[in-house]
Amino acid sequence: MRSRLIGSALTLCILGLLAGTRGTANGVVTNVSESPEKVEFDLAFPVSLKAFNLDPPKVIGGLVKVRDNVDVTAHVVLKKAVE
DSSP states (O other): OHHHHTTOOEEEEEEEEETTEEEEEEEEEEEEEEOSSEEEEEEEEEEETGGGTOOOOOOGGGOOOOOSEEEEEEEEEEEOOOO
């Protein structure tokens, strides 16, 4: 089963807490690699500011507008526990 994930993309439900508000997002996991010591992957997901009761930042004069969704990307490394 694990070998099927290597090089494949899958979806992961992410639970988060931001500014005291809990929310969820669907993330896409890509570039999975596994070694005897660790598992690594890239994770990308959008976060809706409104879902966390946050207002987009405002710029003087209204010259810049911020979308409701912020795209988050991360490289995750999970190291296996030392026995």
